[in-house]
Amino acid sequence: MVDRAVTVPGADRPQNIRNVALVGPTGAGKTTLVEALLHAAGEIKRPGSVEEGTTVSDHDEVEIRQRRSVHLTVNPVMVGDVKVNLLDTPGYADFVGAMRAGLRGADAALFVVSALDGVDGRTRMLWEECAAVGMPRAVAVTKVDHPRADFDEVVGQCQEAFGPGVHAAYVPAVEGSGDQRELVGLWGLVSERYYDYSDGGGPGTAPSSCPAPEWLRGQAGPLRETLIEEVITESEDEALMDRYMAGGELDPDLLIEDLKKAVAAGGFHPVLATSPTRGVGVRELLRELPLSCPDPTRRPFPPVARPDGRPVGGLSCDPDGPLVAEVLSTTSDPYVGRISLVRVFSGTLAPDAGVHLHGHGVRTGLGNAEELDRTGEDERLGSLSVPLGRRTSPVGEVIAGDLCLVSKLPAARTGDTLSAPELPLRVSPWRFPDPMLPVAVSAASASDEDKLSHAVSRVVAEDPSLRVRVNPETHQMVLWSLGEAHLDAALDRLEHRYGVRVRTEEVRIPLRETFTVPGQGTGRNVKQSGGHGEFGVCRIRVEPLESGAGLEFVDRVVGGVVPRQYVPSVEKGIRAQMADGVDDGYPLVDLRVTLYDGRAHSVDSSDMAFQKAGRLALRDAASASELAVLEPVDTVAVEVDDAFLGAVLSDLSARRGRVVGTETVAGGRIVIRAEVPELEIVRYAVELRSVSHGTGVFTRDYLRHERLPEHVGHRRARARGTA
Incomplete structure (x- = not known):
């Protein structure tokens, strides 16, 4: 999305790679911070710039921003001889699937928190999610130059929300108060370097380094003491601890090494103050990323198995090891075709090399255990490249620990594993969020009808957080998403990328009917119009059964009044009528139907005649x-x-x-288990987010059908049912 001034070279060894995912809510300033980091490194000419020499309309700018807000984007930047891949993840809750893909491809997470908004519940949930997998984390507080910003208060919120180990590593120097408040510098508590921004600063301004003012040392001195103790404790450096306890001078370089160990261990989380729009703290953060974030060799290798499920051990982030790579995301380009963002865990990727592609399968619908198990196929890679804003730059080989874009993998889906054809392997997939917001989609025109199924399958393949299923009872194609914004993005891709216009409508709930009291019915199918006619008469008794019993068909015919060969025909007709329903069109369920009498004709009776008679008998009993x-x-x-x-x-x-029960789970959160009618939770994914201020999540599975209460009324049911 931005204009590059230089080309980022490839990394020569895994130890010179850092993969950092920027995580945080919408509005915290993740993308602005990424652009400021790229500008500070000289990778782009100015923050937010587009490609020089091209004309970009306001609509294009909006489209670019929207695309960046819903997709995972990667921006490589060189810091000395270290390549840092910045994975900018979407902040909106609807795109948590892309956020988790970014965490899968990263070796550390940088949480971006606004000094104005503080820590919200959603950010706290993401922190706990990273903690569960042992992801090293740091915090960048943005907008610290705002008159209403209070850095100390935000750090306190982070410590309260994220738990122990969160400590300020860079603190802002602020003079004045209220509207006269001014950010004049930044003090590094480990290095004790003070960076002077009193001249106003700016994205392209390099601050001067000088001794920290005494007033700032007095204010932030206790923070430094706490920070040093925490770093030494978490790094388990006994020699440095003894020296510190004895009151000796501590070498800043040794402290920095200990800080790297503490962050990599996952028990220490530095907080850095930044103002991306002014450039304050950006260069300092850029220097800290290679120092504080672990390289790929220091992160645990994801579980790997052979296609038959046998685990494979002993793998490491080694360019000379067996190939193990994973597709983090897939997109489609109208000129290039399918483009896959790939993280290489082991081995080396090369253009035009043969690979084995193994998929884990995608669930086709909620409550449907069916999996599309793609056991594997051999493909040939296209070109390899690295993203450079809106452009890409071709690369030769991509070693273990690095990320790249791969073209010409038409069968690739997000979450697929790439391995060598002679040694097929699969990486244990990360957890995709379950979509809980359904909407029915249909083609807007006859020309769209032919393309709809193919286009929807392509969109779902790109985003495993989407599900699609054709409901066998309502015959609607139902698209499941994580929320309204997620749905809008999917519909936008259908129309503008694949040229398919769709209509959306409310999902019809699959209502059913059953008998409440026993009944009887007669089916009389007698037609004579010259020549061969139709003759079939049957009499049945109908009784209701318990929920889930289905149809129990009982033959009580005596004397051959209904010939043996036509009894199955009666049952077949009854089953067909149950599926079609009667007056309201809802399927009939849970019945015992007893055939006890009837009549036949030696010439005009037939299989079809008694099927129709069975249908008529059930309709008569229902009436x-x-x-x-x-x-x-x-x-x-x-x-x-x-x-x-x-x-x-x-x-x-x-x-x-x-409500059938509650329980407390990790993080002090509560799980409520309840039984709720589907009529009431069609839009619960959106409504729960409002009730819980974005902190609530839920899952649902079909349990059973129950009698619709009279007070709810058939009018409401029919409006949202199958009729």
Whole structure:
């Protein structure tokens, strides 16, 4: 998205690579910080610039920003001889799938927190997610130059939200108060270097280094003492601890080495103050990334197995090892075709090399255990390149620990493993979020009809956080997404990338009906119009069964009034009528149907005649009996912060939900288990986010069908049902 001034060279060994994912909510300033880092390194001419020599309209700029807000983007930058891959992840909750892909490709996470907004519940959840996998983390506080910014308060919020180990490493020097508040410098607590920004600074301004003012040393001195103790403790450097306890001088270079160990171990998390728009703290952060973030050789190798499931051990981040790479994301370009962002864990990728592609399968629908198990196929790589803003630059080989773009892998899906054809392997997949917001889609025109299925399958292959399923009862194609923004992005790709216009409509809930009391019916199919006619008569008794019993067909015919060969025909007709429903068109379920009498004709009776008679008999019994509408009920598990427990419970109660239990899980969060009608939770993914301030997540699975309460009314059911 930005204009490059130089070309980033490839890394020559894994120890000279750093993969850092920038994580944080929308509005925290992740993309602005990335651009400031690229500008400070001389990789782009100015923050936010586009390619020189091209005309970019306002619409193009908006499109570029939107694309960056929903996709994982990678920006490599050279810091000395170290290549730092900055993975800019989406901040909006709807695109958590791309965020997790960024964490999968990274070896450390940089949490970006706004000094104005502080730490929200969603950011705290992401921190816990990184902690669960042992991801090293640091914090960059942005917008510290704003008059309302309070760096100390934000650090306190981080310590409260993220737990122990969070300490300020760079603190801002601020003079004045209120509207007269001015950011004049930055002090590094480990190096004790003070960077003077009193001249106003700017994205292209390099600060001068000088001794820190005494007033700042007095204010931040206790923070430095706490920081040093924490660094030495987490790094387990006993010699340095003894020297520190004895009051001796500490070598800043030794402290920096200990800081690297502490961050890599995952127990220490430095906080750095920045103002990307003024360039304050950007160069300091750029220097810290290679020092504080671990290289790929120091991170645990993901679990790897052979296609038959046998685990493979002994792998490491070695360019000479067996090839193990993973597709982090896939996109389509109208000129190039499928482009895959790949992280190489072991071995070396080369252009035009043969690889084995192994997929883990994609779930086709909620509550559907069917997997599209793609056991593997051999492909030939296209060209390899690294992203350079809106352009790409071709590269020769890509070694273990690095990331690249691969073209001409049409079968590749996000999460697939690339390995050598002679040694096929698969990496254990990361956890994709389950989409919980359904919408029915259909082609807007006859010309779109032919392209719809193919285009939807392509979009789902690019984004495993989407699911698509054709409901066998309502016959709707249902697209499941993580939220409204996620859905809008998918529909936008369908129209503008694949040229398919779609209509959206509310999902119809698969309602059913059953008998509430026993009944009887007669099916009389007698037609004579000259020549061979139709003759079939049957009489049945119908009784309701318990939920989930299906159809129990009983033959009680005596005396051969219905010939043996036509009894299965009656059952077939009854089953067909149950599937079609009666008055309202809802399928009939859970019945015992007893065939006890009938009549046949030696010439005009046939299989089809008795099928029709069976249909007519069931319809006759239904017309004389009382039917009840059944609605589907899901088992729902809602995970939420304790502070929002009461609000979520009240909301579930208003949705006719029955809470069956609660439990406390890691991080002090609460899981509520309930049974809730599907009619009430079609848009729960959006509504829960509002009730829980973005901290709530839930899963759902079909449980059973239950009788629709009378007070809900058939009118509401029909409006959202199958009729």
